[in-house]
Amino acid sequence: MPGPRLFRSRWAALLWAAGIVWFAYDFTATAPHATAAGKPAATDATGQAVDAADLAALANSVVQ
Structure with missing residues (x-):
């Protein structure tokens, strides 16, 4: 200061x-680059792309 x-x-x-x-x-x-849909691409901590199946598996493991 x-x-x-x-x-x-x-x-x-x-x-x-x-x-x-x-x-x-x-x-x-x-900011991250946008995808064709206009939304930023979802990535995990390693930078790999995340799709709906990955998110569903994560949600399923958290609920149990």
Whole structure:
């Protein structure tokens, strides 16, 4: 966090805030690629694609 010295200058504070906004945009702009249906592709922890059969097997194992 910047000290109070940074905010003595409006321009320095404006540049600091612009950097924070730029970082936030850059961080959130890296979304997963969408599939043909327009939804992001579902993947597991290893990055492998997950289909409905995999989800049904998972749901079945959790219920028991």
